[in-house]
Structures are given as structure tokens and as C-alpha cells.
Amino acid sequence: MAAQPTIRQIDGAPFAATLVAAPAANAVAFVLNARGVRNIWVTDSTQPNARQVTAFTQDDGQDLTSLAFSADGRTLYFVRGGGPNRAGETPNPTSDPAGAEEAIWRVRLDGTPATRLMEGSSPTPSSRGTSVAFLRRGAIWMASPSSGDSVRVSQLLRMRGSGGSLRWSPNGEQLAFVSNRGTHSFVGVYTLSSKALRWMAPSTDTDNAPVWSRDGSRLAFLRVPYAGRRLGFRATRSAQPWGIMVANAATGEAREVFRATAGRGSAYWAIVADNQLQWMAGDRIVFPWERTGWVHLYSVSANGGAAKELTPGNGEVEFVSTSPDGTRVLYNTNIGDIDRRHVMSVVADGSAAPVPTASGAHIAWSPVYSSQGSTYALVSDAKQPAHAAVLQTSRWNMLAPESMPADFPAASLVTPTAVSLRAADGVTSYGQLFLPPNAQPGKKYPTVIFLHGGSRRQMLLGWNYGAYYHHAYALNQAMALRGYIVLSLNYRSGIGYGMEFREALRQGATGGSEYGDVVAAAKWLGARPDVDRTRIGLWGGSYGGYLTAMGLTRNPELFKAGVDIHGVHDWNVGIQTFVPDYDVHANRLATRTAFLASPMAQVKNWRAPVLLIHGDDDRNVRFVETLTLIQQLRAQQVPVEQVVFPDEVHGFLRHESWMRTFEAAIDFFGRKM
Numbered sequence: 016m017a018a019q020p021t022i023r024q025i026d027g028a029p030f031a032a033t034l035v036a037a038p039a040a041n042a043v044a045f046v047l048n049a050r051g052v053r054n055i056w057v058t059d060s061t062q063p064n065a066r067q068v069t070a071f072t073q074d075d076g077q078d079l080t081s082l083a084f085s086a087d088g089r090t091l092y093f094v095r096g097g098g099p100n101r102a103g104e105t106p107n108p109t110s111d112p113a114g115a116e117e118a119i120w121r122v123r124l125d126g127t128p129a130t131r132l133m134e135g136s137s138p139t140p141s142s143r144g145t146s147v148a149f150l151r152r153g154a155i156w157m158a159s160p161s162s163g164d165s166v167r168v169s170q171l172l173r174m175r176g177s178g179g180s181l182r183w184s185p186n187g188e189q190l191a192f193v194s195n196r197g198t199h200s201f202v203g204v205y206t207l208s209s210k211a212l213r214w215m216a217p218s219t220d221t222d223n224a225p226v227w228s229r230d231g232s233r234l235a236f237l238r239v240p241y242a243g244r245r246l247g248f249r250a251t252r253s254a255q256p257w258g259i260m261v262a263n264a265a266t267g268e269a270r271e272v273f274r275a276t277a278g279r280g281s282a283y284w285a286i287v288a289d290n291q292l293q294w295m296a297g298d299r300i301v302f303p304w305e306r307t308g309w310v311h312l313y314s315v316s317a318n319g320g321a322a323k324e325l326t327p328g329n330g331e332v333e334f335v336s337t338s339p340d341g342t343r344v345l346y347n348t349n350i351g352d353i354d355r356r357h358v359m360s361v362v363a364d365g366s367a368a369p370v371p372t373a374s375g376a377h378i379a380w381s382p383v384y385s386s387q388g389s390t391y392a393l394v395s396d397a398k399q400p401a402h403a404a405v406l407q408t409s410r411w412n413m414l415a416p417e418s419m420p421a422d423f424p425a426a427s428l429v430t431p432t433a434v435s436l437r438a439a440d441g442v443t444s445y446g447q448l449f450l451p452p453n454a455q456p457g458k459k460y461p462t463v464i465f466l467h468g469g470s471r472r473q474m475l476l477g478w479n480y481g482a483y484y485h486h487a488y489a490l491n492q493a494m495a496l497r498g499y500i501v502l503s504l505n506y507r508s509g510i511g512y513g514m515e516f517r518e519a520l521r522q523g524a525t526g527g528s529e530y531g532d533v534v535a536a537a538k539w540l541g542a543r544p545d546v547d548r549t550r551i552g553l554w555g556g557s558y559g560g561y562l563t564a565m566g567l568t569r570n571p572e573l574f575k576a577g578v579d580i581h582g583v584h585d586w587n588v589g590i591q592t593f594v595p596d597y598d599v600h601a602n603r604l605a606t607r608t609a610f611l612a613s614p615m616a617q618v619k620n621w622r623a624p625v626l627l628i629h630g631d632d633d634r635n636v637r638f639v640e641t642l643t644l645i646q647q648l649r650a651q652q653v654p655v656e657q658v659v660f661p662d663e664v665h666g667f668l669r670h671e672s673w674m675r676t677f678e679a680a681i682d683f684f685g686r687k688m
């Protein structure tokens with residue numbers, strides 16, 4: 016009998032992310048994270064096969080992000096390292112005594128080594144010439160690289176607020192940006208020659224997502240009406256409708272060319288794209304809108320008028336990019352295949368129906384056109400993790416096949432199937448069921464329910480496009496190969512199934528209604544002949560840790576053990592992490608509702624053994640959430656085990672952190688289930 020694949024083998028394939036196309040030279044770049052060693056790979060017109068262009072060698076937890084090509088496509092800028100936490104500390108999960116930094120690097124595609132340029136983030140190369148605008152602690156700076164390795168940097172302008180969304184005008188003479196003031200934000204335009212700053216029709220609202228017209232004379236941006244402080248982790252089904260403004264860049268005068276209607280879609284829901292708005296050929300603006308209850312793309316004239324729906328159907332549009340000539344939009348969607356993602360394209364004026372790219376049981380995202388019109392994307396399926404691919408004769412062909420480890424056990428992995436189930440309140444939830452290979456008829460299997468985090472996430476019928484859930488899929492595979500039935504539950508408040516599912520009533524801190532789907536899943540599983548209902552466990556991270564803890568406090572009769580990774584245990588603490596001035600006394604009913612929807616409200620019921628795992632530099636769910644829970648469980652003599660990662664953040668940056676987490680979880684379930 017073949018040796019059972021280890022979790023290190025199953026989770027040992029590189030994870031591809033951050034696919035970007037250059038404005039010239041037919042160049043495309045992406046990041047491969049190979050067991051924590053992150054490097055940039057490139058393909059271009061000089062060498063069509065992908066090649067690694069950086070030479071990092073350690074699982075050091077220093078992420079590579081914000082890839083941006085120079086105008087000529089011959090130089091790539093990127094950020095190495097993460098941003099500061101509220102204490103100003105940058106992620107240093109190896110506890111490197113020398114510390115860590117967030118810095119902008121440069122690599123030329125001529126084979127010379129990558130070099131560190133300066134501290135900063137959001138490198139934004141000019142659309143002309145060699146200047147690079149960037150951010151440093153919220154301020155806007157400019158770098159003027161020389162032909163050598165030196166670079167001259169200077170702060171471009173001094174202004175209040177925190178800068179973001181840097182956008183060069185097509186002629187490279189102006190820089191648009193967003194100035195975030197906390198309760199509102201403005202769109203500004205800085206002219207390099209005159210050193211003049213002009214605000215675009217400033218208002219009390221939140222203006223963001225600026226995009227230049229193709230002739231550089233105007234700017235479009237989103238205007239979201241002020242709606243008071245948003246506490247998060249609750250449903251938002253409608254709002255004061257958002258709109259699209261078009262401003263004259265020279266005068267700053269602007270007018271509204273589109274406004275969402277009241278009700279469905281009046282609250283803005285973002286796509287994943289370099290710009291939320293796409294200024295296309297023919298002076299049309301493409302934008303996302305949830306008018307039908309699904310996130311679809313629409314097109315409107317920059318002069319106003321009726322919006323035209325481009326992507327009809329029951330499903331969401333998620334990743335969006337455009338063709339260099341501005342005539343086509345490239346996007347991915349789950350329309351027609353709700354638990355996967357496929358790449359489509361559509362003409363910006365809506366004069367023709369969307370066109371598919373490749374068919375098959377795959378998951379594709381981050382699609383881009385190269386400057387010469389080839390189509391690239393990141394692709395996975397049930398057995399093959401995220402990899403960069405090029406579209407050739409309607410098939411996705413891997414760009415860096417040599418990066419796959421020889422011991423990756425693709426053939427041994429199981430293929431999950433889609434399931435759905437109904438909660439006591441009638442709400443349908445969804446999931447993927449993993450059955451052990453060669454399951455024996457009549458045998459009852461131990462079972463675990465995986466609960467994703469977010470909660471605006473969706474687990475799919477294959478390796479996930481998010482790094483966190485790429486790892487989670489690996490553990491689900493490992494558990495199935497070890498003889499567990501695994502249900503990966505897409506509970507309400509997640510994405511992919513429409514606005515009302517995502518904005519489920521009484522979710523999170525307003526009632527924890529999504530927990531009803533966890534109970535329904537346990538009962539659905541318990542009714543299966545192949546499930547040992549006395550051996551059902553829970554595991555999940557963050558929001559999934561929250562639901563794991565809810566199960567172990569609310570229904571100790573249903574669940575035998577749990578693995579809770581950096582879970583939320585008191586919503587009032589969880590909210591305060593994101594809203595530092597959240598006042599628990601401001602609305603006592605809301606505070607009490609939030610507490611009653613938290614595991615800590617019924618922690619006295621907790622009996623089952625639990626493994627708690629947390630990094631102490633967690634910026635999303637504070638370490639204290641686990642400290643408080645452990646203190647209480649010890650007082651109740653509940654069997655609690657722990658794994659702590661000094662200086663690790665929320666989404667573990669080190670591969671070794673994931674491996675130690677998963678090895679501990681497999682061992683824990685093996686002993687407790």
C-alpha cells in the first residue's frame with residue numbers, strides 16, 4: 016500500500032499569486048510561494064517560458080506584493096515585507112533580531128539581481144519616463160531611479176490625511192490620489208510642473224477609486240455617501256445609494272454620471288481589480304453593481320445616461336481587468352458553475368454577449384491581457400493548486416511546470432463534491448464533501464467540519480485562490496486521506512451565492528445566525544450512514560475559529576473536539592480590533608447582542624477538548640482573545656492544548672507556521688476523536 020502523503024507533501028506545492036501584466040514588452044509577472052520561499056517569475060517577448068527573476072531563499076515570512084511594471088515593461092518594482100501594526104511594528108515572524116521592514120525593490124528583466132530601493136509601499140511607476148510615486152507612512156513620495164542602483168527620493172507633497180490609490184495621468188504629468196481623512200475622503204490631483212494640488216469637488220462623502228479618462232482630461236471616481244461609523248460583522252442590505260462622479264482634472268469641477276437605485280445594490284460591493292472603475296474606449300465607464308442581488312458588471316457613458324448590464328446570470332463577478340485598447344473587459348465569475356470560477360470577456364459597450372475562454376472543472380482568477388493580447392490567469396482544480404497559466408487553444412497551460420515538487424501527491428488527492436443543506440430557519444447553505452478514498456460500505460467514519468474565516472469568503476470545488484484557504488484545502492485533503500469525512504461548510508454571510516446570502520440577517524455580532532448552518536451541517540452529517548455522529552469535530556480559523564468555539568459552547572452534545580485557530584470569542588473585542596474607538600457603552604443593547612452571539616457568553620457549557628492556535632502579532636484577531644478563553648477553560652478543567660507563534664500575524668506568513676499548525680491538528684484529532 017502506498018505511503019500516506021504527509022501534510023508537508025500535500026501542502027508542498029507552490030502557491031501562485033499577484034499576476035500582473037506590463038503595459039509593454041508582452042511581459043507578465045507573478046509570485047510563487049514555494050513552501051514559504053517567495054520569488055517573482057516573469058514571462059515576456061524575449062523568453063516566452065517563465066523564469067525566476069529574484070533569488071530569495073528563506074521561509075522568512077516576508078511577503079512579496081504590489082508588483083508594478085515600468086512603462087517600457089523592462090523593470091519591475093515590488094514591495095518586500097508587510098505594513099506596520101498599530102504599534103508601528105512590521106511583521107517579523109522569524110523574530111529576526113535585525114528586525115524587518117516594508118521596502119520597495121526593483122528587478123530589471125535583463126537578468127541583473129533585484130535590489131532594494133527604499134522604505135515604502137504602493138510603487139506606482141510613471142506612465143512616462145522612470146519616476147516612481149510611492150507611499151511612506153501615508154505620505155506621497157517620489158523616487159527618481161538613476162541608470163545605476165542609486166535612487167533619489169523626496170516627499171512629493173505635504174497634506175493632511177493618509178494617501179492612497181496613486182494614479183498617473185496618461186501623459187505622466189499629473190498624479191491623482193485619494194486622501195483618506197477617516198470619516199470621509201477626497202480625490203486630489205497634483206501637477207508636477209506647477210507643484211499645484213487641486214481637490215476634485217470635495218464633499219462630506221467618501222470619494223475613492225479614481226481613474227483617468229483615456230485622454231487625461233477627466234477623472235471618474237466613486238462617491239459613497241457618509242453613513243456614520245461602520246462596525247462590521249453585520250448585514251448591510253441597503254444604504255444611501257452610491258454614485259459615479261466625472262471631474263474635470265483642470266478645474267476640479269465634477270458631476271454625477273451614475274447613481275445606484277435604492278434597495279438592492281445601493282450599498283457598494285467591491286470587485287477585485289486594480290481599479291473599481293474602468294475607463295474604456297468610447298468614453299464608457301465599466302463598474303460593478305449589485306442591482307439584481309448578484310455582483311455584475313455594467314457600462315455607462317462618461318457623459319451619463321442609462322447603464323447597460325454586461326454580465327447577466329445567477330452568479331458573481333469577482334476579478335476584473337481590461338484589454339490594452341480599452342474595448343474589452345476580462346473577468347472571472349461563478350455564473351453557471353457556482354462553486355468554481357471561470358474567465359470570460361465582454362465588449363465594454365455591451366454590444367455582444369460575454370465570451371468564455373476555457374471550459375472544464377477548473378478555478379481561474381486574476382485574468383490579465385498581456386500588451387500583445389495573450390490571456391493569462393491563475394488557475395487551480397481539485398488536485399492541482401494555484402499556478403500561473405496562459406490560454407492556448409481554449410486550454411489553460413501552466414507557465415512554470417518545473418516549480419512543482421516531484422513528491423506532490425496530486426493523484427492521491429480526493430475530488431470533493433458539492434452539497435447543500437437547510438438550517439432550521441430555512442436558509443440553505445452549501446459545502447464541499449470530501450470522502451476517504453476506498454470508503455468501505457457500512458463503515459461509520461469520524462468527521463470534521465471545516466469553517467472558513469472572513470466571513471466574506473467561499474470555499475470551492477478545488478484548491479482555493481486565497482493563500483489562507485489554499486492551506487486549509489490542503490488540511491481537508493490530508494484529513495480525508497487519513498480516513499475522516501470532511502465537510503467544508505460555506506455558511507451564510509459568505510460570498511458567491513448572492514447578496515441576501517452574504518448579507519444574511521442577524522449574522523455575526525448581531526446574532527450569530529450563521530451558527531445555525533453549523534448545527535444544520537452536524538445534523539445533516541449525523542443522518543448519513545457513513546458518519547459516526549459521536550465523532551464529529553470542528554476546525555476553523557478566525558471567523559471559522561469563532562464558529563468552532565460556538566459549537567463547543569452551544570452544542571457540546573454534537574461536537575467531540577475542536578481546533579480553533581485565532582478565533583473570535585467575544586464580538587465586542589473583535590470589533591474593537593477594527594474600530595479602536597468602539598464604545599461598548601454607546602449602545603448597550605447592541606453590545607449585549609454582540610456578547611450573546613459570542614462563545615464567551617456560554618463558555619460555562621464548554622466540555623470538549625480543544626486545540627487553540629494563535630500568533631501574538633495578530634492584527635485581525637487580538638492574541639488576548641485566546642488568552643481570555645484559555646484562562647476560563649483552565650478554570651473549568653476543560654482539556655485545552657495550545658500552539659503559539661511569537662511574532663506571527665493573522666494569516667500566517669511562514670510556511671513552517673502552517674505546517675506546525677496542521678501537524679498539531681492532525682495529531683490532536685487523532686488523539687481526541
Ligand SMILES: CSCC[C@H](NC=O)C(=O)N[C@@H](C)C(=O)O
Pocket residue numbers: 248467468469470472483556557558559583589590635636665
Ligand atoms: C473580528 S472577526 C475577524 C475575522 C477575520 N476577518 C478579517 O480579518 C478573518 O476571518 N480573517 C481571515 C481568516 C479571512 O479574512 O479570511
